[in-house]
Amino acid sequence: MKLSKTYDPKKYETAIYKLWEDSDSFVPKNRGNDGTFSIVVPPPNANGDLHMGHGLTLGIEDIAVRYHRMKGEASLLLPGADHAGFETWVVYEKHLVKQGKSRFDFSREDLYSQIWDFVAQNKDNYQSQFRQLGASVDWSRFTYTLDNKIVKQAYSSFKKMWDDGLIYRANKLVNFCTYHGTGFADIEVTHKDSDGHLWYIDYPLTDGSGEITVATTRPETMLGDTAVAVNPKDKRYKTMVGKTVKLPLTDREIPIIADDYVDSDYGTGAVKITPAHDPNDFEIGERHDLPKISVIGHDGLITHEAPEEFVGLDVIKAREAVVSTLTKQQLLSKTENINHSVAHCYKCGTVIQPLLREQWFIDTKPLAKKAISALKAKQIRFYPDNKRTQLIAYYEGLRDWNISRQIAWGIPIPAFRNANDPDKWIFDDRVKQETITVDGELYHRDPDVFDTWFSSSSWPYATMNFPDGQDFAKFYPLSAMETGADILYPWVSRMIMFGLYNTGRIPFENVYLHGLIQDEHGQKMSKSKGNVINPIDKVNQFGSDAFRMGIISGESAGNNRPYDESKVIGARNFCNKLWNIARFIQDQIDGAGEINSPKPKSIADHWMLTKLQHLTVRSSSLLEDYRFSEAYDSIYHFVWDDFADWFIEASKTSANIGLLKFGLESILKLCHPFAPFLTEAIWKELGWSKELLITSAWPTIPEADNSQAKKFEEIKQLITEVRQLSKAMELKRPNLLHSSDLVEDENQLITRMARIGEIRKTDKGRGYRLKSTKQKVWLDISDDILATYTKQLKENLKEVQRQIANYESRLSNKGYLAKAPDKVVNDTKSSLAEAETKAKLLSEEVKRFSSS
């Protein structure tokens, strides 16, 4: 079939993907090689469209997997979807609001099943987006984070940790978002610098001997104060320690205590202590056995623990009321404006309230310890490596992890509380029941669900059917985990800890972290800014292959990068170039009849093969090293600069059909991981093979004669020089004189490619002697014309002389000769020799024109 003039992605992509799927090409299978390669796709949230980050993730992972598949390894790219507990919950709540409803209108069970259906609708959506991106994922292994095996693994992790004493339930301060009504892990809280006030409040001593002034940014919490603390070394307050103050606005009497935590230089050096609403105060409270009075409830309103006049006010109103009452009572001595860091909900921006709540916590110390030693021993390779060091630092400061979430959407925590003994908890996975009876006693299920990250921490092996699955035996640890650098802490860190804990092994051998894709101006993409670029739009506009190559081009691990459409356009043009190379070769073959075997004959043939050799070796090693952009770059330039611009052009003088075909086959293979649709489409249209390109073998390295190749390189340089001279002197089809067998042999090639009028062999040259070759070749032009070029000649000579001086000074340096490697020194010597020859020729010409 005749190929059309330009490549039309829309015409092929859907059908090609179906071809791969129908042929089970994505199912891992060894082909003449017993290696394995495995990546699990970071499961996208099942609540919307794929974004740019997914495009990059899938692009990178698919390139790696397709390469290893073609190498013959059993290669698995396992797809999945994330129920994304809290994230989806937020999306669904907005959805409810649009319908004029709220979460309070439904029971938890109702909500759960509604969201289940909501998510199910979206799953099809992004599965088709995976297909559009060309991701060669094994759909038969598709895993959803609420699949039975994942839930079961979450329970067994929980149970094991429970049994090992790593899970504990405690009434501790949690980061609570009063808007969403749930607690968070520390990592889910963002700190923002905000303008606020520092209020100075006088607390009168009970014995009437004076007062102590405390400074606070949150005066409303004074209603829950249970002490005032000062530094034990602070002389100002030495006599007050042990006394009590009468807490204003309340009728309570609270002690003045001494604690090292207090910084004497900040504020007044005296701190009000509210153990129920401040993490530091909580710790001081623990040390001094202070009562914890919760004056702010989970609804964000003042509780009945506070005086009647404040009850039911929200935090802001309560603050105003407290300040105004204190002012009236003349207890407010000073107010300062300050800028300080305030914790906010990462999703809605509500100020986080540290509130007391009974939650499940994981003691992360022992888990982090193992992870640290694995990372220090470099058992996992990181791209870029500095993320490894960063992660170690993170583990070292890691605090216990609150895994309870007060939302309906998630995996229920398999723990039940004794109805008669609130401190007695048992593990049981009958979570569908609200109550169970064990040994004749009634137990109530914990209404909370797990933090999503708790279950996804086991993703690398839960997806592989740990502990007995064949996949686990074959593919674990994963070859690589490729994901965004932004989830190094929330996800990667925990997968490593959990993997080591549950399986005793690292979960993956390599971690490749890509940076954020920003908008064209380097701004973070976000819905609120309205600068989100949809990858699928770009796929539709430029084709999937162009998008993939454009987005990985210039990509380097760990670095953020703006979306650059010019790169996608460049890649689109490259697709078209490939397409037209195929068209040309197809035309050649159509007119050729019998196709000979791919034996190199001409010097161009040998040259092309040595370039191909070099490329195959280089691109393979770059791909093994996760240097995708550089691999793409080297293939791109071989195809365009070497194969199309030189080999194909040369073949117009004398074609070696067998080698053209071989070259194209090799190119299609090398390009396949990057441009899977296009290359498979060409492969199919050409109909040279019954097998699919996706499962064909990665090219082997061809044999070629290097000395023949060098001859072509010389001719190539000669041609380039003639082109340069023609351009500079505005010559039209100049003639060439030479006394060289090589030039004689290649005179047709030179005539065509250098746009020469006539080539003639002669004993005596005239005109301009070419400098790029050792062969004696002259551009046959008059001195008149050449004189117009004198200025350029002088500049060239100067440049060459500068180089010579440079080389000479290097070679006269004793240290250089003694310490630099021989190869480097020899290179310098031959460069010097070359430059000297060139200088001689140039100076002769310059002299000729200076004297005339």
Next chain:
RNA sequence: GGGUGAUUAGCUCAUUUGGCUAGAGCGCCUCAUUGACGUUGAGGAGGUGACAGGUUCAAAUCCUGUAUCACCCACCA
């Protein structure tokens, strides 16, 4: 407050353990008009590698310091 990264051509970015004349894409200038491709071909211009020191025969690369930007972490009331 602590940490990490960045700073290279007009723009966006590469450059594996220090070693040829620091590269690419896009943009720019000049030319080519059609027999694979104008989503093309040929030629070209353009860089004190942020700045200041240091180590080395040799530094964009290693070290120290400075500046600017970005991100991450952090319980100073």
